[in-house]
Amino acid sequence: MTLTDSLQQRSQADRPVKRVKAPSGGRNRRVREAASGYAFLLPSLVLLGLFLFLPLVWALFLSFQKTDGFGTNTWVGLANYRRLLSDPVFWRSTVNTALFTVIVVPVSMALGLGAAVLMNTVLPARGLFRTVIVLPMVISGVATALIGVLVFDQNNGIANKFLGAVGLDGVPWQSTGFGAFTSVVLVTLWWRIGFNMIIYLAGLQGISPDLYESAKLEGAGGWQQFRYITWPMVGPSTFFLMIMNVIYSFQVFDLVFVLTKGGPGNSTSVLVTYAYDNGFGDARDQGYAAAIGMFLLVVTSVFTVIQWRASRTRDLVD
Amino acid sequence: MAVIPSAPAAAAPIAPVYEQRTPTGGRLKWLRLAAALVLAVVLVFPLYWMVVVAFSPRDELLTTQLRLWPGHFTLEHFDRVFTSFPVATWFGNSLAVTVVVTLITVVVNLMAGYAFAHLRFPGNSVVFLLLLSTLMLPVQVIMVSQFQLITDINIYGTYWGVILPTAASAFGVFLARQFILGIPREVIEAARVDGAGSWRVFSRIILPLCKPLIAVLVLLTVMSTWNDFSWPLIALQSNSLYTLPVGLLYLQDQTGSDFGAIMALALLTVLPVVLLFLFFQRYFVQGFTRSGIK
Numbered sequence: 001m002t003l004t005d006s007l008q009q010r011s012q013a014d015r016p017v018k019r020v021k022a023p024s025g026g027r028n029r030r031v032r033e034a035a036s037g038y039a040f041l042l043p044s045l046v047l048l049g050l051f052l053f054l055p056l057v058w059a060l061f062l063s064f065q066k067t068d069g070f071g072t073n074t075w076v077g078l079a080n081y082r083r084l085l086s087d088p089v090f091w092r093s094t095v096n097t098a099l100f101t102v103i104v105v106p107v108s109m110a111l112g113l114g115a116a117v118l119m120n121t122v123l124p125a126r127g128l129f130r131t132v133i134v135l136p137m138v139i140s141g142v143a144t145a146l147i148g149v150l151v152f153d154q155n156n157g158i159a160n161k162f163l164g165a166v167g168l169d170g171v172p173w174q175s176t177g178f179g180a181f182t183s184v185v186l187v188t189l190w191w192r193i194g195f196n197m198i199i200y201l202a203g204l205q206g207i208s209p210d211l212y213e214s215a216k217l218e219g220a221g222g223w224q225q226f227r228y229i230t231w232p233m234v235g236p237s238t239f240f241l242m243i244m245n246v247i248y249s250f251q252v253f254d255l256v257f258v259l260t261k262g263g264p265g266n267s268t269s270v271l272v273t274y275a276y277d278n279g280f281g282d283a284r285d286q287g288y289a290a291a292i293g294m295f296l297l298v299v300t301s302v303f304t305v306i307q308w309r310a311s312r313t314r315d316l317v318d
Numbered sequence: 319m320a321v322i323p324s325a326p327a328a329a330a331p332i333a334p335v336y337e338q339r340t341p342t343g344g345r346l347k348w349l350r351l352a353a354a355l356v357l358a359v360v361l362v363f364p365l366y367w368m369v370v371v372a373f374s375p376r377d378e379l380l381t382t383q384l385r386l387w388p389g390h391f392t393l394e395h396f397d398r399v400f401t402s403f404p405v406a407t408w409f410g411n412s413l414a415v416t417v418v419v420t421l422i423t424v425v426v427n428l429m430a431g432y433a434f435a436h437l438r439f440p441g442n443s444v445v446f447l448l449l450l451s452t453l454m455l456p457v458q459v460i461m462v463s464q465f466q467l468i469t470d471i472n473i474y475g476t477y478w479g480v481i482l483p484t485a486a487s488a489f490g491v492f493l494a495r496q497f498i499l500g501i502p503r504e505v506i507e508a509a510r511v512d513g514a515g516s517w518r519v520f521s522r523i524i525l526p527l528c529k530p531l532i533a534v535l536v537l538l539t540v541m542s543t544w545n546d547f548s549w550p551l552i553a554l555q556s557n558s559l560y561t562l563p564v565g566l567l568y569l570q571d572q573t574g575s576d577f578g579a580i581m582a583l584a585l586l587t588v589l590p591v592v593l594l595f596l597f598f599q600r601y602f603v604q605g606f607t608r609s610g611i612k
Contacts, residue, residue: 030438036516037439044430044449044488047422051486052452055463062463118354122347131599132358135365138595138602140545142563143584146570147364150371150577158367161384190364195606202607222346251456254547258567272458279462280552286462293459304454 062290073287080291090292092266093274096181100270101249104188109241111189112196117230119197120204130201134194141191141254148187148259154179177267180260184268187255192248196241203237204230243307247300271296368588372396372581379578395578396586399569405583407558408565412544415480415561420539422485424532431494432520436506446495449488457549465552479553480561484543490535493608497531498524534605537598541591562587 063080065073084090119130136144151159152173160170173179211229220228253272256262262269262277269277271292279289371379372395374388399405433439434446457464464483465474473479501524509519525532547563554560557568566587570580595602 033437033516034439037433037437037442040429040433040437040516040520041445043426044491045445047426047482047486048449048452048488051464051467051483052455052460055460055467056455058463058467059460062466114353115357118350118357121350123350123354129354129358131596132362134599134603134606135592135595136361137606138541138545138591139365139588140547140563140591142545142547142566143368143588146566146580146584147368149570149575150581151364151367153575153577156380156382158384161382165384190361193361198603198606247454247456251458253458257548258570272456275458276461276548279465286466289462293462296456297459300454300456300459 059290059293062287063294065287067285067287076287080288083288084291084295089266089269089274093262093269093271094295096266096268097250097252097270100181100185100188100252101246103185104192104249105242105245107185108189108192108245109196109238111193112241113200113234113238115193115197116200116204117226119201130197133197136191137194139191142258144187144191145255145258148183148255152179152183152186152259174260175264177264180264180268184256184259187259188252191255192245196245199237199241200234203234207233239310240307243303246303250296250299368581368584371577372585374578376578395582398576399579399583403565403569403572403583404558405565405586408560408562409586411477411559412561412563415477415484415550416540416543418477418481419485419543420536422481423487423539424490424535426485427488427490427535428494428525428528428532429520430488430491431498432524434491434495435498435501436503436519436524437516446491449491452488453492461548461552464549468553474553475555475559477559480550483553484546484549489539493535493605494528494531496608497528501527530601533598534601534608537594537601538605540594541602544591 062073064075064077066076066079067073115133119126119133123129139147151157152171154160154170154173154175157173159173163170171179171182173183207229211233212225215225215229251272252270253276256268256270256273257276260268262273275289275292275296277283278292279286370386370388373391373393375390375392375394378385378389430449434442468474468479468483473482505523505527506519509523514522545563546561547567550561550564551567554564557565560568562583566580566583569583573579
């Protein structure tokens with residue numbers, strides 16, 4: 001808080017001068033306005049500069065070094081990146097992350113859209129339903145994953161008991177890669193439907209009811225209304241959600257780290273858990289972890305740029 | 319935590335709900351209700367199950383039968399967790415970290431938002447874009463170098479090691495700028511003519527008008543800080559400094575699969591945020607919609 005204190009002092013010192021000069025306005029005032037502009041930005045720039053920009057630059061340097069976690073760094077050029085290319089666990093983690101993304105993004109968006117359409121109609125206790133759908137969003141990743149551990153326990157979990165009750169075999173959630181991967185996907189869906197629903201609901205509420213009225217006059221059924229009015233009209237929301245969900249999926253960490261720890265084997269290892277294992281596990285190979293981080297940065301940036309360009313085009317069109 | 323500035327239709331006004339007036343409207347209504355009920359039950363069940371397990375006696379947890387509610391109600395798991403683990407300390411740590419991070423982030427972001435909205439200075443838009451670009455930077459990319467940084471400046475293993483990197487977020491700058499832009503210029507000019515300096519304008523005029531914005535920023539920052547896991551996991555070493563999410567993981571490591579204890583602590587961990595959400599749902603939803611945070 002000392003920064004804000006000093007700001008306050010400075011502008012108080014300014015005030016008597018300002019009172020005299022204010023009527024004449026002009027250049028002096030512009031200079032002062034610019035000065036206070038920078039002053040108001042200073043805390044933000046100091047914090048972000050020190051704890052985001054500096055580490056980002058350092059991460060790039062680090063990715064060209066071999067480290068053992070005890071301060072001895074050696075410059076190794078592109079060795080970490082060459083190692084990535086031939087590291088089967090890295091490729092496994094990349095494929096897992098991509099697979100996770102390809103499954104979770106469309107499914108969670110479809111569920112979110114379905115829920116939003118439902119919540120946009122006349123429904124008893126609509127507010128309560130909406131609360132329930134959004135609620136998982138505020139549950140911490142660790143608690144969510146631990147509930148997942150409980151529900152999907154393969155020996156005595158409630159999920160397998162349900163399956164047993166309807167005459168099905170229990171799923172080996174922990175001992176097989178397929179089971180573990182499925183549990184991660186299901187828990188993620190539970191967590192994400194709310195967000196997708198909120199964004200879609202905002203999009204739906206921007207559609208004029210007149211469109212539906214005239215479609216009905218033309219004799220369009222429910223599905224046709226959805227296909228030819230709702231779906232095109234929520235296009236911008238769909239695009240936005242797709243980008244956001246892809247980016248989040250590539251950053252998935254908490255859920256996997258607590259739910260499966262990347263196992264069994266490396267069957268649920270994803271990019272961030274693998275980077276964490278390398279940087280903070282036994283190897284303490286932080287240079288290598290930084291190189292994995294750089295790969296993640298490139299992937300994320302591509303999608304961010306797509307989103308940014310598209311929203312710019314949209315702004316220009318509007 | 320990541321934010322994207324342009325959730326489409328985010329600010330769309332609430333439109334009237336269109337009503338189905340087709341002959342099949344009645345049946346359709348029941349179908350919709352049934353679908354909503356199924357969805358709600360599936361989504362609530364995991365949370366319900368957490369509560370059931372937290373209050374069920376141990377022998378009921380070990381049974382292989384399918385039972386959906388506790389036969390007996392017990393607080394034994396809460397007792398055990400509180401006597402064997404420094405839960406109150408963890409709770410206090412989480413609270414302290416959350417309060418300080420929220421204070422810093424919200425004040426710093428409001429100040430920056432005010433500068434971008436109402437003060438003219440060279441480089442305004444470049445700096446704004448620079449700050450926005452940080453929102454899409456995955457913190458996981460820099461976790462290793464952030465760790466080395468806090469080690470180098472000797473705050474590894476302290477509260478500040480958790481607090482400062484967490485508080486370094488431009489989340490809220492965009493929302494603050496938009497909101498403050500909506501305040502009529504005349505209000506500010508009038509104050510200026512009366513001789514108020516920038517800080518005075520900010521603290522006496524802008525801030526009081528920003529209460530809804532501040533509510534959104536505070537609630538979302540509190541939620542994400544309270545729930546944050548990966549950074550405290552990296553930045554803290556001794557279990558007396560753990561925040562609740564890290565403590566939860568520690569409890570799981572220590573007890574293996576003592577689900578009663580784990581769910582008891584999980585329940586205590588999520589309860590404050592759930593209550594905040596239930597009381598201030600409107601602000602949460604506004605924040606989620608307008609900032610794309612999740």
